[in-house]
Amino acid sequence: xDATQKLHxxxxxxxxxxxxxxxxxxxxxxxSTDRSNALTCGHRACQGCGEALGAxxxxxxxxxxxxxxxxxVNATGCLEVFTTPYPETSWQTPWLHSLFGNAAAVATGxxxxxxxxxRREVRALAQGGDGGTTDIGFGCLSGMFERNDDVLYICxxxxxxxxxxxxxxxATPPAARTATTPxxxxxxxxVFGTGKNVPKIAVAHGIPYVATATVADLHDLERKVxxxxxxxxARYLHIHVPCPLGWGSASHDTIRLARLAVECGLFPxxxxxxxxxxxxxxxxxxVPVEEYLKPQRRFAHLFTEAGKERIGHxxxxxxxxxxxYHLVDAEGDG
Amino acid sequence: MGRPYAITLxxxxxxxxxxxxxxxxxxxxxDRLPPCNNACPAGENIQxxxxxxxxxDYETAWRTxxxxxxxxxxxxxxxxxxxxxxxxxxxxxxxxxxxxxxxFLGDTAIRNGWTFAPPQAETGKRVLIVGAGPSGLSAxxxxxxxxxxxxxxxxxPFAGGMMRFGIPKYRLPRDVLDAEIKRITDLGVTxxxxxxxxxxxxxxxxxxxxxxxxxxxxxxxxxAYIPAGSAAKILDAVSLLRxxxxxxxxxxxxxxxxxxxxxxxxxxxxxxxxxxxxEAIIVYRRTRDRMPAxxxxxxxxxxxxxxxxxxxxxKRMDEGVLTVEKMQLDEKGFPQPTGEFETLETDSxxxxxxQDVDLSLLDGVPGLEIKDGVVQVDTNMMTGHAGIFAGGDMxxxxxxxxxxxxxxxxxxxxxDAWLRGEAYIAPERHELASIDKMNSWYYADAPKTVRPMxxxxxxxxxxxxxxxxxxxxxxxxxxxxxxxxxxxxECDNCYGVCPDNAVIKLGPGKRFRFNYDYCKGCGVxxxxxxxxxxxxxxxxx
Numbered sequence: 001x002d003a004t005q006k007l008h009x010x011x012x013x014x015x016x017x018x019x020x021x022x023x024x025x026x027x028x029x030x031x032s033t034d035r036s037n038a039l040t041c042g043h044r045a046c047q048g049c050g051e052a053l054g055a056x057x058x059x060x061x062x063x064x065x066x067x068x069x070x071x072x073v074n075a076t077g078c079l080e081v082f083t084t085p086y087p088e089t090s091w092q093t094p095w096l097h098s099l100f101g102n103a104a105a106v107a108t109g110x111x112x113x114x115x116x117x118x119r120r121e122v123r124a125l126a127q128g129g130d131g132g133t134t135d136i137g138f139g140c141l142s143g144m145f146e147r148n149d150d151v152l153y154i155c156x157x158x159x160x161x162x163x164x165x166x167x168x169x170x171a172t173p174p175a176a177r178t179a180t181t182p183x184x185x186x187x188x189x190x191v192f193g194t195g196k197n198v199p200k201i202a203v204a205h206g207i208p209y210v211a212t213a214t215v216a217d218l219h220d221l222e223r224k225v226x227x228x229x230x231x232x233x234a235r236y237l238h239i240h241v242p243c244p245l246g247w248g249s250a251s252h253d254t255i256r257l258a259r260l261a262v263e264c265g266l267f268p269x270x271x272x273x274x275x276x277x278x279x280x281x282x283x284x285x286x287v288p289v290e291e292y293l294k295p296q297r298r299f300a301h302l303f304t305e306a307g308k309e310r311i312g313h314x315x316x317x318x319x320x321x322x323x324x325y326h327l328v329d330a331e332g333d334g
Numbered sequence: 335m336g337r338p339y340a341i342t343l344x345x346x347x348x349x350x351x352x353x354x355x356x357x358x359x360x361x362x363x364x365d366r367l368p369p370c371n372n373a374c375p376a377g378e379n380i381q382x383x384x385x386x387x388x389x390x391d392y393e394t395a396w397r398t399x400x401x402x403x404x405x406x407x408x409x410x411x412x413x414x415x416x417x418x419x420x421x422x423x424x425x426x427x428x429x430x431x432x433x434x435x436x437x438f439l440g441d442t443a444i445r446n447g448w449t450f451a452p453p454q455a456e457t458g459k460r461v462l463i464v465g466a467g468p469s470g471l472s473a474x475x476x477x478x479x480x481x482x483x484x485x486x487x488x489x490x491p492f493a494g495g496m497m498r499f500g501i502p503k504y505r506l507p508r509d510v511l512d513a514e515i516k517r518i519t520d521l522g523v524t525x526x527x528x529x530x531x532x533x534x535x536x537x538x539x540x541x542x543x544x545x546x547x548x549x550x551x552x553x554x555x556x557x558a559y560i561p562a563g564s565a566a567k568i569l570d571a572v573s574l575l576r577x578x579x580x581x582x583x584x585x586x587x588x589x590x591x592x593x594x595x596x597x598x599x600x601x602x603x604x605x606x607x608x609x610x611x612x613e614a615i616i617v618y619r620r621t622r623d624r625m626p627a628x629x630x631x632x633x634x635x636x637x638x639x640x641x642x643x644x645x646x647x648x649k650r651m652d653e654g655v656l657t658v659e660k661m662q663l664d665e666k667g668f669p670q671p672t673g674e675f676e677t678l679e680t681d682s683x684x685x686x687x688x689q690d691v692d693l694s695l696l697d698g699v700p701g702l703e704i705k706d707g708v709v710q711v712d713t714n715m716m717t718g719h720a721g722i723f724a725g726g727d728m729x730x731x732x733x734x735x736x737x738x739x740x741x742x743x744x745x746x747x748x749x750d751a752w753l754r755g756e757a758y759i760a761p762e763r764h765e766l767a768s769i770d771k772m773n774s775w776y777y778a779d780a781p782k783t784v785r786p787m788x789x790x791x792x793x794x795x796x797x798x799x800x801x802x803x804x805x806x807x808x809x810x811x812x813x814x815x816x817x818x819x820x821x822x823x824e825c826d827n828c829y830g831v832c833p834d835n836a837v838i839k840l841g842p843g844k845r846f847r848f849n850y851d852y853c854k855g856c857g858v859x860x861x862x863x864x865x866x867x868x869x870x871x872x873x874x875x
Contacts, residue, residue, distance in 0.1 A: 014778035016864060018826025020842060021389065021814070030830035033839050041835045041852035042348030047356065048856035053833040087343035088350060218830060244856075252857030252870075255831055259775065285775075 017218055029064045029222050030056075036063040036092060038072075043090040044082040048251030050241030050258060051079055051156045054215045055127065058154050058239065059093065061222040062125055065229035068093075069121050071114075073107040075128025075137055076100035078163040079156060101136035103128050104144040107151040115150075123229060127154040130171035131161045134198045141198075145205040145234045152228050152235045155198065158243035166246040170196045173266070174317070175310050176298045178246070183301035192313060199270075202236040206275035209233075213269060214240040216259035220281055224271060240267045248297025260292035265318030268325040280325045289315045353834060357855035359870045361828075361848055366767035366820025366866055370417035370432060375732075376403045376472075376740040380417055380432055381821050387435055387813035395813075396439045396448060403739050404475040404518055405468065407444055407510045410437020411801070412501055413736045414628055422769045422819050428782040431804075431812045438809040444513045450521055453481040459753045462487065462543040464531045464695065467495020468735045469549035469726030471515060472742025473749070474523045477547075480750045484523045485541060489530035492579070493519075495551050496727070497735060499576040500598070502605050503797040531695045534722065545721045545749050548696075548709070549742065552689035552727040558593075558648075560683075565653035571602040571686035578605060587681020589613045591656060593648055594686030595625040600632060602684045603640045607794055615641045615678070617648060619661050619669045634800065638793050645669060648683070656680050691728045706730070714758065715745035723749055767820025771866030776827070780815050783808045822846070822867040828859035 018031030029035050038059035045052040062070050071094045074080045080097050083090040098106045107126035114122045126144075128137060133155040144151055160178050161167040168178040168190055175189040183189050202210040208231050213221040221239065228235040242249065242257040249257055261267040262281070266289060269281035290311060293299040302311050322328055337344075368381040378399060386395035399406050410433055421429035459482045463470045466488035474484045492498055493515045497506060519525050531537045538546050555570025562568060569584070571592065577584045590606040592599050595618035606614045616635075618625060621644050625632060636642070645661040647669070656678040661669035690707050701718035703710040708730050715723045725741030727733045751758035786802035793800055804812060822845050829837045829846055836853035837846050860868040 015776045016825035016827050017830030018824070020824045027826070028830065031826040033841070037835050039835075040347070040349065041849070042351035042353055043834070044348075044351065044353070045833065047854040048858055049833045053831065053858075056833075056835065083348070087341075088346045088348045090348035250857075252861040254833070254856070254858055255862050 015217075015219075028218050029061050030218055035060045036068065038063055038070075038091060038093045039083060040090050040092055042088075044085065045078070046243075046245050046251070048244045048254045049078075049082075050215050050243060050254045051129070051158055052082070053254070054156050054221075054239045054241040055079055055154075057215065057218060057221050058127075058225050058237065059125075061225035062123070062152070062229055063093065065226045066121070066123050070094070070123055070125050071096070071110050073098070073103050073110060073124065073126045075103035075126070075132030077129035077132045077161075078158070079127065079129060081163050100132055101138075102140050103132060103137055104140040104151065104153055107153070108144050108147070108149040111150045124151045125154065126151055127156065129162070130155060130157040130159060131169045133157075134170045134196060138198075142201075142205070145202060145207050145236070148207060148233045150232050150234075152225075152237065154237045154239060156239050156241045158241050158246060160243075160246050162243050162246040170194075171198070173314075175302060175314060177301060178298070188301045189298070192310075199236070199238045202238075203272045203275055203277070205234070207234040207236065209235040209271070209273055210238075211236075211271035212238045212240070212267070214258040214262055214267060215242070216255050216262060217269070217281065220269065246298070248300070249295050253295055257292065257295060260287060263287050264289045264292045265322040265327055266292060266314070268321045268327060270325055277325070280327060282329055283322070283327045286328060289318050352851045353854050354836075354849075354851045357850075357853060358873055358875065359855045359857065360850065360873055361853065361855070361857065361860050361868050361870055363822065363845065363848075363867060364820075364869045365764055365822075366771065367764040368767050368819040368821065369420035369422055370430075370819075372766060373416040373420035374740075375416065375734070375737040376409070377743060378402045378417075381816065381818055383439070384430070384432070384435065384813050384816040385818060385821070385823060387439065388810065388816060390810060392439055392442050393446075393448060396443045399436065399439060400443075400450065402743060404450070404472060405440075405514045405735075405739060406436050407440025407514055408468075408497060408506060409736060409739070410434065410440045410803075411506050411510070411799075412497070414734060416736075422767070422772060423777075423815060423817055425769050426774050426777055426817075427779055430815045430817075431782050431785070434783070434785050434804050435809055435813050438804045438806075440514070441510075441803055444510065449517060450475075450479065452521060453479050455481050456483070457481040457753070459483065459544045460485070460542060461749060461753075462531075462538055462541055462546040463549065464534065464537075464546065465489075465495060465549040465551055465726070466493035466515075466525060466527075467549055467551050467726060468497055468738035469551075469742045469745075470495070470547065471518055472739040473547045473549065473725065473746045474742075475518045475521065476743050476746030477749060478518075478521045478523050480746065482750070482753070485543075486523060486525045487529040487531050487537065488525065488527050489550075491528055493525055493527065495549075496553075499553070499579060500572065500601070501735075502575065502578065502601050502608075504604070504608070504793070504800050505601075507799050533697060534695050535699055538721075544753055545723065547742075547745050547749060548717075548722065548724040548728065549726040549738070550692060550695065550728055552691045552733065554690040554692055555685060556687045556690055558685060558687055560648055561650040563652040566651040567682040568651060569682065569684055571598045571684050572689055574602055574684055575605065583609060586611060586684075589680045590615070590682055590684060591648075591678060591680040592616045592684045592686055594618065594688075595620065595627060596686060596688065597627045597631055598689075599686035600627045600635050600640075602686050604635055604638060606684065607638055607640060608797055610795075613641065614639075615643055615680075617643045617646050617656075617658065617678075619645065619647045620663065620667075621645060624667065637790055639790075643678070647671070649675065651680075651683055654679055654681065656683065689727070689733075693728070714748040714752075715741065716748065716752070721752070764820070767866050772817065772819060773862060773864050773866075774817075776825070776862075776864035777817055780811070782815070783812045818865045820866050823865060825864060827862050827864060828868060831858050831862045833858065 111124040174192040370380040383398040415433040418429040555572040726738040
């Protein structure tokens with residue numbers, strides 16, 4: 001009986017963080033009292049911040065995988081601002097910040113420096129928000145990919161520039177209201193047909209490992225970080241992190257929204273190696289996109305007579321993901 | 335100075351920033367009342383004993399269970415499990431097979447010879463218990479464990495009451511019943527058989543008892559006036575079932591008609607079938623959906639070839655022939671005669687029309703109130719006469735073994751308090767853990783385990799137990815289907831999902847604590863707690 005089967009047998013806790021009935025090794029890193037808490041208490045993120053949660057999940061898993069030998073490079077953004085107001089830091093790991101757009105390049109330099117010093121066991125990890133990754137840092141990121149530098153780049157995608165007041169990024173979904181895409185005019189919210197899909201672009205670079213994950217599935221996220229740290233070369237992890245402030249959602253709904261994004265098909269969770277998709281996380285309890293959109297004020301303008309058609313367009317996007325990534329099995333439950 | 339260029343302050347940790355001051359709501363850990371516990375007439379802490387069972391610690395599970403109910407092997411067979419009807423898991427897939435796990439624990443305890451811990455100290459008080467049925471045995475067990483000296487006076491030749499003389503062997507094997515009764519008497523309970531109490535006041539005086547608990551049950555089969563020829567064989571279901579415990583099996587003939595629609599009617603018909611009747615027919619004046627018998631028992635009877643004649647009343651019986659009048663339901667659902675008659679060939683007629691209580695032992699007791707043939711008791715189970723308590727089928731209630739056991743426990747608590755000159759105050763009931771307080775996402779799909787059933791041919795001809803039990807692997811599986819509604823099962827979700835690292839894990843069995851210095855009150859922990867054991871309450875600002 002392998003570990004997955006055995007875990008499935010324990011009906012209570014197959015999806016929970018820990019499980020008192022299984023051995024320590026089978027529990028998540030977050031269930032352990034000796035997790036590193038790389039991002040510790042006292043940070044200034046909003047109540048219910050998905051990014052703070054995602055960053056601790058990912059960093060703690062990377063620390064576990066490397067025996068604590070991680071140097072993190074941070075792009076400018078919420079994560080940088082709320083963790084390091086001078087002279088305080090919430091990071092319990094070597095951490096550096098340079099500019100908004102150069103995190104991938106700085107991490108490349110860190111990896112090179114460690115190689116030169118003969119410290120191959122010390123691994124470089126770059127991280128940033130969607131703005132620092134998909135817009136401002138995109139050139140450096142693509143360069144890091146094509147050179148196959150030994151860096152794991154993690155993008156915490158909250159779908160806009162939240163720290164500066166919720167401006168649109170190239171990761172903002174269609175119809176979402178932001179400060180720069182107001183809910184008015186013939187096309188309220190972000191315009192359909194704009195933006196870019198960076199996970200797919202990363203896959204197109206043919207790098208050793210690309211994956212998407214969400215804060216709603218901790219086991220999947222940790223497995224992907226640990227797998228990525230076991231590979232040398234360029235790796236990319238794109239984590240969906242709901243933002244109560246920018247999305248206009250309740251602070252307690254952060255994980256629920258991340259879960260609904262996956263279950264409706266708008267955020268496909270997959271992984272790819274060397275340019276080929278190798279696995280998808282199936283939808284477990286499929287829901288219509290409305291269930292995901294309704295609790296978010298940035299989509300409130302869709303819930304009018306005029307908004308029905310645009311909800312249909314969003315459902316079509318979800319259906320396209322479901323078909324493209326085979327998110328629904330014929331048998332259903334995954 | 336030793337600081338790098340352009341750095342004027344020492345680096346500090348964000349731990350200096352107590353973000354708890356942002357909070358407008360605080361999470362608190364609560365224990366809510368699981369629906370199964372809420373529904374159990376015996377007041378079992380089901381969620382708690384399943385918690386131990388799912389760890390594989392069956393002995394602790396059994397000891398937790400028997401805090402409330404000393405008869406788990408019996409209960410795991412004969413209880414109508416209202417707990418399963420209330421189970422939140424039914425809204426996810428199917429209810430947890432609580433009854434089957436209870437039976438597994440009871441059987442495991444018998445097999446391993448587990449015994450109850452004796453009382454820690456003797457109180458010197460003496461309590462007389464009249465009747466060794468479920469209620470009397472339960473009261474004896476609880477009072478004995480509280481340190482009182484207990485004497486049970488039982489009119490019959492064996493202990494068990496309706497568990498022995500009412501419930502057929504194919505539902506409750508007698509070795510199981512005997513084992514669980516013996517474990518209670520082994521606690522030092524004196525059991526006097528063939529010892530009918532004729533006048534309770536005299537018996538209490540003679541034995542110097544400080545209090546009495548009456549649980550004589552309802553053993554007198556109700557009769558209906560049915561004109562009958564001299565050769566007609568009519569008997570009542572209670573007598574039939576009781577005579578099954580004796581040497582001589584009753585002779586019913588090849589065709590048997592049972593009159594009534596309750597569980598006793600079903601038991602009588604199934605017993606008749608096993609005694610060799612080729613036809614066993616239940617005649618009932620209303621329809622199946624209005625039958626008081628439990629549906630699964632009706633179903634089992636039908637499987638065994640019992641026939642049902644709905645909407646019929648028996649008008650008279652002559653030798654070998656019954657006259658039956660057809661009924662129809664009026665708009666209120668009451669059966670009304672139609673004037674249409676038919677005949678039914680039969681060798682004997684068994685009346686299963688309910689039971690009355692023999693109240694003769696209460697003659698001359700001042701203060702008692704008797705209404706509708708049963709003794710009235712206060713909420714503390716005490717009759718109108720101070721020091722005399724009553725429970726089970728002889729007081730107003732649903733007449734089941736489980737209710738009887740519950741009465742025994744409740745009465746024991748009040749008797750114990752009364753003997754000390756106090757009043758028992760029940761602990762405050764927790765808020766109900768309804769499904770809307772749970773997060774069902776976290777429970778993997780796992781269908782219920784089905785208990786094996788004896789094949790029909792053997793059920794029609796023998797008194798072997800019909801329903802089988804679970805073995806260790808599927809009992810463990812079944813226990814683990816429990817959602818632990820309203821009570822922390824240490825899944826680490828709150829510890830994991832806090833964006834502020836403000837939950838402190840205290841280690842196995844010790845649960846968790848909030849670090850209010852840093853908790854911002856976002857409420858993610860409460861939302862993501864699978865079992866609803868965290869509540870958000872407003873801060874006083």
